[in-house]
Amino acid sequence: MTRERLYLFDTTLRDGAQTNGVDFTAADKLKVLGLLDRLGVDYVEAGYPGANPTDTQFFAQTHPARARVTAFGMTKRPGRSVSNDPGIAALLEAKADAICFVAKASAYQVRVALETTREENLASIRDSVQAAVKAGREALVDCEHFFDGYKEDPDFALACARVAFEAGARWVVLCDTNGGTLPHEVEAIVSQVVKVVPGDHLGIHAHNDTEQAVANSLAAVRAGVRQVQGTLNGLGERCGNANLCSIIPTLLLKPDYAERFDIGVSREGLADIAHVSRALDEMLNRAPDRHAPYVGESAFATKAGIHASAILKDPATYEHVPPEAVGNRRKLLVSDQAGKSNVIAELERLGVAVDKADPRLSRLLDEVKTREALGYSYEAADASFALLARRALGSVPDFFMVERFSVNVERRYNAKGELSTVAEAIVKVHVGDEVLISAAEGNGPVNALDVALRKDLGKYQPLIAGLHLTDYRVRVLNGGTEAVTRVLVESADEKGERWTTVGVSPNIIDASFEALLDSITWKLLQEGATA
Numbered sequence: 001m002t003r004e005r006l007y008l009f010d011t012t013l014r015d016g017a018q019t020n021g022v023d024f025t026a027a028d029k030l031k032v033l034g035l036l037d038r039l040g041v042d043y044v045e046a047g048y049p050g051a052n053p054t055d056t057q058f059f060a061q062t063h064p065a066r067a068r069v070t071a072f073g074m075t076k077r078p079g080r081s082v083s084n085d086p087g088i089a090a091l092l093e094a095k096a097d098a099i100c101f102v103a104k105a106s107a108y109q110v111r112v113a114l115e116t117t118r119e120e121n122l123a124s125i126r127d128s129v130q131a132a133v134k135a136g137r138e139a140l141v142d143c144e145h146f147f148d149g150y151k152e153d154p155d156f157a158l159a160c161a162r163v164a165f166e167a168g169a170r171w172v173v174l175c176d177t178n179g180g181t182l183p184h185e186v187e188a189i190v191s192q193v194v195k196v197v198p199g200d201h202l203g204i205h206a207h208n209d210t211e212q213a214v215a216n217s218l219a220a221v222r223a224g225v226r227q228v229q230g231t232l233n234g235l236g237e238r239c240g241n242a243n244l245c246s247i248i249p250t251l252l253l254k255p256d257y258a259e260r261f262d263i264g265v266s267r268e269g270l271a272d273i274a275h276v277s278r279a280l281d282e283m284l285n286r287a288p289d290r291h292a293p294y295v296g297e298s299a300f301a302t303k304a305g306i307h308a309s310a311i312l313k314d315p316a317t318y319e320h321v322p323p324e325a326v327g328n329r330r331k332l333l334v335s336d337q338a339g340k341s342n343v344i345a346e347l348e349r350l351g352v353a354v355d356k357a358d359p360r361l362s363r364l365l366d367e368v369k370t371r372e373a374l375g376y377s378y379e380a381a382d383a384s385f386a387l388l389a390r391r392a393l394g395s396v397p398d399f400f401m402v403e404r405f406s407v408n409v410e411r412r413y414n415a416k417g418e419l420s421t422v423a424e425a426i427v428k429v430h431v432g433d434e435v436l437i438s439a440a441e442g443n444g445p446v447n448a449l450d451v452a453l454r455k456d457l458g459k460y461q462p463l464i465a466g467l468h469l470t471d472y473r474v475r476v477l478n479g480g481t482e483a484v485t486r487v488l489v490e491s492a493d494e495k496g497e498r499w500t501t502v503g504v505s506p507n508i509i510d511a512s513f514e515a516l517l518d519s520i521t522w523k524l525l526q527e528g529a530t531a
């Protein structure tokens with residue numbers, strides 16, 4: 001079979017910027033361009049010059065990249081010439097390799113949204129593309145509402161695609177703008193479009209409003225398009241765009257595509273895709289979707305004991321692709337769904353070897369299940385599980401002992417007459433023969449307790465100096481005879497290590513305290529402290 005080139009067009013910085021809650025700074029844009037360029041996409045649509053100062057400034061300079069940096073904007077307004085249209089002027093001035101015009105391809109949209117005639121719309125497409133080509137740019141046309149327009153009036157939708165191609169557009173991109181088209185419809189419609197515009201000049205731009213954007217993109221490829229548009233992590237207007245972090249691994253790892261197509265992303269680039277996905281979330285301060293296919297933290301996480309036992313024999317028993325191919329990792333979680341295999345795997349990860357026949361292993365598993373029934377959750381609390389396991393195997397020293405603590409929360413007027421709430425905590429700790437009493441204020445009771453506990457741990461103090469809390473999550477559970485609170489605390493240190501601990505109690509302060517104690521104990525163990 002002859003191999004064909006399939007092109008990837010990323011619009012994270014344009015359609016992705018239309019995501020509710022996402023706002024790219026100029027510096028972010030440069031970073032994302034770098035990530036995408038290293039990944040190996042062919043086009044990076046970096047914004048809309050003239051729409052806002054960030055995008056205008058971005059395109060005021062050239063940004064050398066292997067990818068074709070693309071400026072986005074609409075075709076000329078009806079009733080104007082291209083030379084008299086500020087939007088077209090901004091696009092032509094933009095320092096970009098390519099210009100992607102958005103043009104209506106639906107008779108209904110032309111009538112209602114543009115309030116113009118079909119002829120005027122066709123003229124706008126033709127004139128805009130010709131102006132870009134004349135200025136030496138590669139031209140693309142996003143045929144907005146193409147699939148809905150085709151269902152309504154196929155001749156007009158096809159006329160829009162044809163005029164773009166005949167005017168010189170390198171790519172005519174079929175857009176499922178409202179995201180309501182289903183894969184079988186995409187496949188059927190694209191099969192007709194390829195009779196008018198050759199497939200190696202056609203692209204697909206799918207939105208995810210029926211959760212089909214990836215499936216629709218792949219359906220379009222099967223039917224003949226040779227450019228796929230999408231975004232990292234599926235960012236984009238409303239429910240987002242086709243997720244390139246799913247499409248790229250599928251194209252490279254699934255034989256139906258991998259044996260047929262070459263794409264710009266190499267196997268090395270693919271092995272970086274989980275990192276790229278997480279780097280973007282980090283930059284945007286968004287919580288990563290742990291269940292995202294291929295790149296999510298749970299994409300290769302197995303909870304069920306039966307699955308874990310088989311994975312230990314051969315990972316392919318429950319993995320559709322190897323996690324390392326996409327830079328992800330396998331995780332066998334310990335929980336009330338676990339068997340001994342999960343526990344052995346987690347202990348191995350922690351550097352502890354234990355035999356499946358060791359009776360301590362069964363006792364540990366029983367304890368995990370008993371504690372999970374009380375409200376503990378170990379699948380997220382890796383450090384608390386590690387402590388439980390090491391205690392079961394008899395290897396955690398008693399570094400310190402908290403004799404008592406108290407927490408006081410007071411709402412009062414301060415010296416300036418302002419109302420404020422102050423929390424104070426006192427902790428009495430034994431470290432060897434030393435008795436240490438520390439007091440601290442905090443912005444809440446848990447914070448005050450945390451600060452007081454870590455204020456003076458005697459000889460251990462230098463070892464915990466870089467420890468800090470990065471996340472605190474509370475959940476009230478109503479499983480048993482009384483409501484209990486589960487607290488998950490995420491901690492980090494000066495080396496960038498992160499770990500999570502858990503505490504459970506009917507009292508939120510007690511639950512938090514238990515999680516804080518585990519966090520400090522884990523850190524001391526990592527530092528090789530001795531009692």
Ligand SMILES: CC(=O)SCCNC(=O)CCNC(=O)[C@H](O)C(C)(C)COP(=O)(O)OP(=O)(O)OC[C@H]1O[C@@H](n2cnc3c(N)ncnc32)[C@H](O)[C@@H]1OP(=O)(O)O
Pocket residue numbers: 015018048050051052074075076077078102103104113114115124144177237
């Ligand atoms: C499907 C998509 O995702 S398309 C991309 C959408 N992205 C964005 O809109 C983000 C950036 N947009 C903006 O900053 C602004 O909308 C601008 C600067 C582009 C335009 O702002 P304004 O001039 O104030 O116009 P406004 O946004 O209110 O309306 C859009 C106008 O463009 C016209 N228009 C829309 N699409 C096209 C097109 N393909 N060709 C020509 N004109 C178009 C509309 O008919 C409307 O015209 P009107 O003002 O005469 O009614």
Ligand SMILES: CC(=O)C(=O)O
Pocket residue numbers: 015102142143144145175176177178205207
């Ligand atoms: C162009 C575009 O973003 C759309 O039609 O959805």
